[in-house]
Amino acid sequence: MKVLVNPPKNSWKKELARPAIKLKDIEKIVKPIMQKVKRQGDKALRKFALEYDHVEIDRLLVTKEEIEEAKELVPMDLKKSIQQALENITKFHEAQKTPDLEMEVMEGVTCMRRSVAVQKVGLYIPGGTAPLFSTVLMLGVPAKLAGCEEVVLCSPPNAEGKIHPAILYTADLVGIPTVVKAGGAQAIAAFTYGTQSVPKVDKIFGPGNQYVTAAKQLAIKKGVAIDMPAGPSEVLVYADETAIPAFVAADLLSQAEHGIDSQVVLVCSSEKIAKKTLKEVDAQLTKLPRQKIAQKALDNSVAFVMSNQDKAIALINEYAPEHLILSVADEDEVAARIVNAGSVFLGNYTPESAGDYASGTNHTLPTNGYARNHSGVSLDSFVKKITYQKITEKGLLNLGPTVEVMAGSESLEAHKNAVTIRINHINGKD
CATH class of the missing domain: 3.40.50.1980 (Nitrogenase molybdenum iron protein domain)
Structure with a gap:
């Protein structure tokens, strides 16, 4: 893994590039x-x-x-x-x-939603x-x-x-x-x-x-x-002086062994932490059965030294990792500032592999930067949300004029007439 010390922001996109997929x-x-x-x-x-x-x-x-x-x-x-x-x-x-939703938004107009x-x-x-x-x-x-x-x-x-x-x-x-x-x-x-x-x-x-x-x-x-x-699997670990280098190295390698196109990113608060962690990576790598696979993944990977926490968090959100591990002193505060990540693991005793297998969260997560706009798989992924509405005569008299004005203003006369014809019927004018 190459190490970059406080790289300028205009270089982040290039340095964080995932392995290209044609x-x-x-x-x-x-x-x-x-x-x-x-x-x-x-x-x-x-x-x-x-x-x-x-x-x-x-x-x-x-x-x-x-x-x-x-x-x-x-x-x-x-x-x-x-x-x-x-x-x-x-x-x-x-x-x-989630329970079904039903509410009367105004007298005689009821809206509903169910899964x-x-x-x-x-x-x-x-x-x-x-x-x-x-x-x-x-x-x-x-x-x-x-x-x-x-x-x-x-x-x-x-x-x-x-x-x-x-x-x-x-x-x-x-x-x-x-x-x-x-x-x-x-x-x-x-x-x-x-x-x-x-x-x-x-x-x-x-x-x-x-x-x-x-x-x-x-x-x-x-x-x-x-x-x-989705693309190849990836992890970003953010570590400061409270991190345990052997733990961080193990987390990086657990992702690297997925495949040669996997990517791991290390963000450290100091060069000292980076050097200790990478030394542990080298030591643990030699003991892995999937050593060759992990090594090739590491070749696609990078370590950043970011002495400024605000910039470190900005870099993390720029990358939008599938898995994000926060091995820092103030992990809860940092987590609150993360807006782009598939799943976040807090503290030294929360390995990413726990989420992969048995903690309870889902491990099917957005990769390749899609964490900017996609969620991981959840119960919601297997349902659709259907909305319903029911309007009484009183409700249509209350809401109808609003719809007539809006439809008329969009020059959609049939839309307007669908309301008008009903209101006239209610008022005995048909």
Whole structure:
């Protein structure tokens, strides 16, 4: 990681640049995949499984027998951990439910709003170098709490044509009935168009590589919603003299090991803290099984020394990190000034990995600067808000003249007449 000491503001954008993703080039690869799935359905999914996953798939849908077999393969300590995480995630997302809203805004005019579940959702769960069974919890729990009518999960098969046992165990625990052996852009295509085994969905959720991301962007053009734009995972740690360098280094590395295109950013109050932390990074890196992956991610990363806290906070908001860890003395005060972040972790004893797995918050978060205008996944992501209104005769007499004047001023006479004809009827003038 290169170290920059009090860099001028006009250099921040360049120094904070994420690893470039050539989306147009990737789309050229993804579009034919999408079209083939649209035309050939399950047949295309089997072909792509052979081409990309190097396995022949006879049956795309996971059977009950496979789920029962998977349950036996998951160690008991992992089962208990998943169950604890399930409990915390359920509690936090259950608390996000909001009551229906109903109010009389003026005499005879009542407005209402209620939450209605998105009917059909597709959950994409990566299963390559790191099978993310934790994401099954993060997406499956709010989907079930919201009351989504149909929940379908796609995940790539391994060389034996099976989905990772922990993914199947967690899906069964959450109550997801349909699990499909399909990964990559082809899984997103299946969600978008529907196949013999995969229903067309209304909204797609879940992280993935650059091909999955590109496919999700294309799905939007076909009328299917997605959870959020997303790119490689990232973390920013803000540390001062109260931070413990070994902790900060561990947090940086926990993000770097996600993938070679991940990015970590360190912001320190002094060069002393930066040097101590980077020394710890080097020491801990040598012990990681995914050392090569983490090293490449670190090559895309940068450390800032910002002696002025106001400028440090401004830099953080400029970057808009997916994950933000505040290892500073006044973390609550600093947190109150953060306006752009996916999820914030406060204090030395709050590792980002707690949020990734089991604290209760959701780990599906906006990356690539989208935290400026997008929230992470929550219960709200799985519902729509529908408004209603009911107006009595008295209410229309009260409100009608206002609508008539406004509609007439916009030269929309039919709008005006829809009110006038009713008022005349009430007054016996029709």
